[in-house]
Amino acid sequence: xxxxIQSPRHEVTEMGQxxxxxxxxxxxxxxxxxxxxxMMRGLELLIYFNNNVPIDDSGMPEDRFSAxxxxxxxxxxxxxxxxxxxxxxxFCASQSMIAGFKTQYFGPGTRLLVL
Amino acid sequence: AQTVxxxxxxxxxQEAETVTxxxxxxxxxxxxxxxxxxxxxxxxxxxxxxxxxxxQQNATENRFSxxxxxxxxxxxxxxxxxxxxxxxxxxxxYGGATNKLIFGTGTLLAVQP
Numbered sequence: 552x553x554x555x556i557q558s559p560r561h562e563v564t565e566m567g568q569x570x571x572x573x574x575x576x577x578x579x580x581x582x583x584x585x586x587x588x589x590m591m592r593g594l595e596l597l598i599y600f601n602n603n604v605p606i607d608d609s610g611m612p613e614d615r616f617s618a619x620x621x622x623x624x625x626x627x628x629x630x631x632x633x634x635x636x637x638x639x640x641x642f643c644a645s646q647s648m649i650a651g652f653k654t655q656y657f658g659p660g661t662r663l664l665v666l
Numbered sequence: 667a668q669t670v671x672x673x674x675x676x677x678x679x680q681e682a683e684t685v686t687x688x689x690x691x692x693x694x695x696x697x698x699x700x701x702x703x704x705x706x707x708x709x710x711x712x713x714x715x716x717x718x719x720x721x722q723q724n725a726t727e728n729r730f731s732x733x734x735x736x737x738x739x740x741x742x743x744x745x746x747x748x749x750x751x752x753x754x755x756x757x758x759x760y761g762g763a764t765n766k767l768i769f770g771t772g773t774l775l776a777v778q779p
Contacts (some may be wrong), residue, residue: 594769642711655713
């Protein structure tokens with residue numbers, strides 16, 4: 552199993568630019584989570600999906616952030632326009648909904664730097 | 667609301683020795699999971715061990731074991747025979763009915779050669 556795949560691994564962009572982060576969950580997992588990690592705020596859950604449907608987006612900081620999951624094997628997190636305070640490590644995690652296997656597995660993360 | 671508390675911001679252990687990282691949580695749920703994740707300098711979040719609340723037996727994964735005290739809402743991680751590669755940030759996490767993970771603030775573990 553390849554695990555959760557995220558791309559790009561590193562992204563450097565200028566303020567005002569659009570940023571798109573991508574995630575491929577583990578095959579067979581039907582829940583997907585987007586997190587953001589910063590020194591100041593630690594790990595924050597931004598949004599999560601069950602069976603491709605957004606369930607809780609209360610952690611999305613503002614309208615500049617949007618997330619989609621068009622199918623079971625792909626999700627995107629978009630920031631438009633980006634700001635320096637968006638600089639962080641963004642993680643995607645996936646989880647099986649099968650009872651007894653509710654464990655989140657994380658991707659390697661995307662390090663985003665907004666100049 | 668559920669909370670997770672890690673009261674040790676930093677810990678240090680000598681190579682080959684044993685160290686215990688503390689975690690307490692608060693919940694009114696009866697069915698939940700508890701996890702320890704390791705985050706080395708690469709920033710990858712690696713699952714170390716997990717415990718189902720309904721199981722009385724403490725989970726063990728090689729050199730890693732937990733001491734799960736449900737009544738006390740305590741979930742400590744013991745690392746035996748510490749190795750240099752164990753140096754990392756360790757996060758305790760709670761997973762309940764909502765499927766959302768609640769993380770503690772982390773404990774930074776240093777391993778001294």
